[in-house]
Amino acid sequence: MTESSSADAVLATANVVPHRKKYARKKIAAIEAAARVFADKGFHGATTQDIAAEMGIQQGSLYYYFKSKEAALQEVCEYDFSNYVQRMKKICAKDQPFEAKMLAIVTSHLTNYSQKSNAMKVHNEQRLYLPAERRVVLKELGTTYRRLLEQTLAEGIAQGLVRNDIDTHFVAYSIIGICNSWGANLFRDDSLDVFETIEQCSDLILYGTLNKR
Amino acid sequence: MTESSSADAVLATANVVPHRKKYARKKIAAIEAAARVFADKGFHGATTQDIAAEMGIQQGSLYYYFKSKEAALQEVCEYDFSNYVQRMKKICAKDQPFEAKMLAIVTSHLTNYSQKSNAMKVHNEQRLYLPAERRVVLKELGTTYRRLLEQTLAEGIAQGLVRNDIDTHFVAYSIIGICNSWGANLFRDDSLDVFETIEQCSDLILYGTLNKR
DNA sequence: GAGTTTTTCTATAGATTTATAGAATTATTC
DNA sequence: GAATAATTCTATAAATCTATAGAAAAACTC
CATH class of the missing domain: 1.10.10.60 (Homeodomain-like)
Incomplete structure (x- = not known):
């Protein structure tokens, strides 16, 4: 650490x-x-x-x-947050199939968690104790991040790869939620494997749990 | 409230x-x-x-x-937590198709959040500030809950409805993570619709984001 | 190495906070 | 309605916490 x-x-x-x-x-x-x-x-x-x-x-x-x-x-x-968003921008700008992008996004999120775990944990769990004036930068960065995710989902839909009946806003929040939840787990439990977790997260987001018929 | x-x-x-x-x-x-x-x-x-x-x-x-x-x-x-686990037991015991059970589980979780929001929020966000001695009951209840979820997933696999290549332990944690993350969102944002959120959560868990081929 | 700037330390003011003790008040019982 | 029990209040001890001021020490410059 x-x-x-x-x-x-x-x-x-x-x-x-x-x-x-x-x-x-x-x-x-x-x-x-x-x-x-x-x-x-x-x-x-x-x-x-x-x-x-x-x-x-x-x-x-x-x-x-x-x-x-x-x-x-x-x-x-705020520590290193803007770098993180910057990396997200690069990932989203790349010309890659949707699945690869999603894997890269999850990887970036969880890798960042396992490297900057303390700051990220504090950001996720404690930032609301800051008065609103002190959160403007954080809010902006967070919104930028979520929008990039929504945009990536929209592109996936446009390409016919992603279901066109999903709500990109909802799914974006969900992805962030899953990643943060696993980020916290990784933080707590040393025995967890980061890359295994990354695999499983993106797999769940992409394919869900049901068998294809 | x-x-x-x-x-x-x-x-x-x-x-x-x-x-x-x-x-x-x-x-x-x-x-x-x-x-x-x-x-x-x-x-x-x-x-x-x-x-x-x-x-x-x-x-x-x-x-x-x-x-x-x-x-x-x-x-x-601990407030009302054991009632909550009790309800989960009933849901899991019922003889219903997997999709219906998952919807019921998500519904129970998020409905509970919208009714007992403060206690649940405190449980999720503050319980780790308790010394371990004070968390034994909570830990037990939490484990029971997660096991019920894992078991439900395992049954789904046995029935051939759920993909047999998922890790039930991982997926159970993920479901709890998504639900808690949306529970917190519901708490913060009054404009969100509980039932809409329930729909979307279980949909994502079941079907993921990709189009079927 | 004397003079200047940066960094750290000590000491403390002032405000809060938890928890307790014992008095005062309110409710219940016969 | 007097006696008893439950509930709430007041006052306070003891500990802790943030932030500041000014002295001391360390690092740097020429």
Whole structure:
């Protein structure tokens, strides 16, 4: 559970000045520490003391990195989210058969979960404790993601591959629901295999449970 | 959002002595008030003051009904759960075609959500904040429920109606995941139609998204 | 290495929160 | 209606939590 790698997003915003670079690195560590603690104890259950301890600093020092506890939650929820939506855009833009796209979408979702699990878990479970003002960016990104999914389904229908009697809006929400539900399971249970889970999820979404007649 | 009706469960345990009956009634009101508050603010975000205010009593008086805040969470999570599992048992015991059973299961789940929404929401989202000792009953009931679902799927396979290459364990979890995800949506969005949602959920589970060839 | 900037620490104000004890009130019983 | 039991209230102890201010330490610059 390191969640490193995509320091990129935050690092990119930092100037090349060594000072800022070092700050940015530690800021990422702070976000990831907060993500771990919030994932474990929930926003209200976690204390700034917990987060500071997770970073190995004193409680008061935490405020060098976060303006407030609430700001920390917001940053955790937004952490790497736009990269994730970006990846979704790429998947949807590709010229591939519907089944392959769906597999790629589920893969992206669950892979992201198994890599950025804490931040994603916190986003899914705790973001509603943020006041609406702090959720505008999240809402936008979430809507973009869902629309891409709906669009992909609509394309599948247009190609005659997907049933034309489904409600794309409903199915999009359902897919997100299944993926998040399995994401949480993967988080909880180490013995689960990510790729096995991916297979089964997309299989269920595509084919359902009934035998073909 | 009254959540009355099934006072039965708790009332049944109370002796016929008028005293106990009145206490039991108010205790149910306490559980439902706690459910509303926990659903809204989360376990740690809610205060005993909030729950007391919701009941129209003073903070200290709340301890006449709950031994502790944690005990209140446990009681909310367990509230009406065993009735719910009981209903599931009846559905599964019936001699009906697989499709009808699945529709009944989804209906039971989502109908329960729209009636006992607060307690169910709290159960789904907050129960893990309880220490393991307080979750034994919940765990048992949950396992029973999932097993019934798995068994129903297995019967469907035996009858040749359900694909024999699915993993019943995985599919059972997925069904629960979809239902809970839509339960939460129904909770949030009043404009959604419960029966429409039920239709769509079971349709997706049964037939998936692809056209038959 | 003196001076400057960044990072961390300590200490604390001020507000909340859970849970308890004992008094006060209300309801029930005979 | 006096005696008893149930319910609610008030007041408070004890613990905890966020956020801030200013000092101390560490890192960096020239």
